[in-house]
Amino acid sequence: MVARTLYDKIIDSHRIQMPDSVDGAQEEILLYIDRTVLNEYTSPQAFSGLREAGRRVRRPQSALGVVDHVNSTDPARKKAAADEESRRQIEYFISNGKEFGIEIFDILDPRQGIEHVVLPELGWVLPGMVIAAGDSHTTTYGAFGSVGFGIGTSDIEHLLATQTLKYRRLKNMRVRFEGSIAPGLTSKDMIMALIRQIGADGAIGYALEMTGPAISCLEVEARMTMCNMAVECGARVALMEPDGKVFAHIAGRQRAPCGEALEAARSAWAELASDADACFDAAIVVETSRIEPMVSWGISPDQASVISGTVPDPAVLPEHERGGARAAIEYMGLTPGMPLSEIRIDRAFIGSCTNARLSDLREAASILRGRRVAPHVRAMVSPGSSTVRREAEAEGLDRVFLDAGFEWRESGCSMCLAMNDDVLAPGERCASSTNRNFRGRQGAGGRTHLMSPAMVAAAAVAGHLANVRDFLPREV
Known part of the structure; x- marks a missing residue:
C-alpha cells in the first residue's frame, strides 16, 4: 500500500x-x-x-x-x-x-x-x-x-x-x-x-x-x-x-x-x-528555541519581527520585498531603524477566533494582575464566546481585566475586522491579538500590530510595544 x-x-x-x-x-x-x-x-x-x-x-x-x-x-x-x-x-x-x-x-x-x-x-x-x-x-x-x-x-x-x-x-x-x-x-x-x-x-x-x-x-x-x-x-x-x-x-x-x-x-x-x-x-524546519516574542510592524502578517528588533530598512531587504516594505512603513507611520519597543500605542485589543479562548485570557491576566493600563491607552477584551466569558468570570479573570483598566466586553468578532462598533479611528495604533493587520482591517486608517494576548497586555501596561518577558517573575 x-x-x-x-x-x-x-x-x-x-x-x-x-x-x-x-x-x-x-x-x-x-x-x-x-x-x-x-x-x-x-x-x-x-x-x-x-x-x-x-x-x-x-x-x-x-x-x-x-x-x-x-x-x-x-x-x-x-x-x-x-x-x-x-x-x-x-x-x-x-x-x-x-x-x-x-x-x-x-x-x-x-x-x-x-x-x-x-x-x-x-x-x-x-x-x-x-x-x-x-x-x-x-x-x-x-x-x-x-x-x-x-x-x-x-x-x-x-x-x-x-x-x-x-x-x-x-x-x-x-x-x-x-x-x-x-x-x-x-x-x-x-x-x-x-x-x-x-x-x-x-x-x-x-x-x-x-x-x-x-x-x-x-x-x-x-x-x-x-x-x-x-x-x-x-x-x-x-x-x-x-x-x-x-x-x-x-x-x-x-x-x-x-x-x-x-x-x-x-x-x-x-x-x-x-x-x-x-x-x-x-x-x-522551524527552530523553536530560537524564536523570541513576535510583533508585526507592517500591513501583512509576514511583515513581522522579534520585539527586540527594529523597523527594517527597505533598502537592505531583498528587491522583491522593498516596495511592499516602503508602502507598509509609510502607512504605519514608522521610521526605518526605529526600535519596535519604542512604538507608542493608543489601543490594546484581546479577542478574535485566534486568541480569545480561556487559556488566552488567563495568559493575559497573569501579566495584568496587580498592574494598570497606561493612562493614554484604551484597552478592551472580547471573550471568544459567551461560554468563555462565563468561565472567565467564574475564575475572577474579569476582575483582573477591569481592575487593570480593560473594558470587559461581550463575545463577538469585535475589533478583529471592524464590522461592528468596535473600530479604530484613523491613525490610531493598536496592539492586537488578532490574525490580520491589513490596511483598515480594524477601522479605516487604523494601524494594527499583531502579537500574543500576553504581549498585548504588556503593551497596554507599558503604553508602547513591549517584551512580555520583562513582565514575567524574575528567576531566583
Whole structure:
C-alpha cells in the first residue's frame, strides 16, 4: 500500500467520486463534507440562492449558525448590532435558519460566540472530519486532526443543497517545530515566526501539517491558534496529528460522542497520522528555541519581527520585498531603524477566533494582575464566546481585566475586522491579538500590530510595544 499523509487519508475517506484520471495535487474530486458553520455575514446570498432555485438544505442537522461578525459587544447587550443594516443582517440570518431548519445561536443565546470558538467547545469538531465554512480561518479545526477550509458564498449554497463540494486536492507540506518552548513564548509567536520565514504566499497550494516536539508540548487551544493563522502564509488547510490531549479535550463536551461511542471513536482517531514513510512535497524546519516574542510592524502578517528588533530598512531587504516594505512603513507611520519597543500605542485589543479562548485570557491576566493600563491607552477584551466569558468570570479573570483598566466586553468578532462598533479611528495604533493587520482591517486608517494576548497586555501596561518577558517573575 502506498504511504499517505494525514491529509490524503482524510480526503480519500471523504471522496465520493473517483476522477477519470489521477494527477496528484491536480486531482479534482467530489468531496463529502461532514459539517459546516454559518454566520450572518457570509451566508445571506447562499440562502437566497437556495430559495430562488426551490431547493432545501440536504442535511440541516450538519449545519450550525452563530451570530458573531456584525453584532455589538456592548457589555449589557443593549444593542443587537452596531447599526440598522447589521440588525437586518442578523434578523435575516435567524429567519433563514427557521425556514431551512438550521439551528442558530442568536445574540442572546448563552452559547453565542465566534464560530471557530463555539464549534470546538461544543465538541462538534472531531478528528478525521472535513469541515467547510464561509470563513478562511476554518483552518482552525486542524488542531483536532480535521480538514477545515474556507469557501465562498456560491460554494456554501452548493454545500447546503448537496452536502458535497467540488474540490481540488492540495499538495502536502510538513513543518517540523524543533526545540523547547522558552518562558514568554506562545504558539502565536511560533506561527508568526513561520509566516515570517516562508512569507505570506509560502504555503499557497499546500495542506500544511505541523509536527515536532514543540507541537506535542502545546495544549489544544494553543494548537488552534497555530492552525487558525496558517492561512496567513497561504495554506488552505492546516493539520496536526490528534493525540491524547485532543481526545481529552473532546470528551465530556455537550455534543461529543460519549460512552461506548466515544471509545470506538478514540480507537479510530488513534489511527489518524501520516505514515512514517509518507512523501511530502515540501518540508520546513522551524527552530523553536530560537524564536523570541513576535510583533508585526507592517500591513501583512509576514511583515513581522522579534520585539527586540527594529523597523527594517527597505533598502537592505531583498528587491522583491522593498516596495511592499516602503508602502507598509509609510502607512504605519514608522521610521526605518526605529526600535519596535519604542512604538507608542493608543489601543490594546484581546479577542478574535485566534486568541480569545480561556487559556488566552488567563495568559493575559497573569501579566495584568496587580498592574494598570497606561493612562493614554484604551484597552478592551472580547471573550471568544459567551461560554468563555462565563468561565472567565467564574475564575475572577474579569476582575483582573477591569481592575487593570480593560473594558470587559461581550463575545463577538469585535475589533478583529471592524464590522461592528468596535473600530479604530484613523491613525490610531493598536496592539492586537488578532490574525490580520491589513490596511483598515480594524477601522479605516487604523494601524494594527499583531502579537500574543500576553504581549498585548504588556503593551497596554507599558503604553508602547513591549517584551512580555520583562513582565514575567524574575528567576531566583
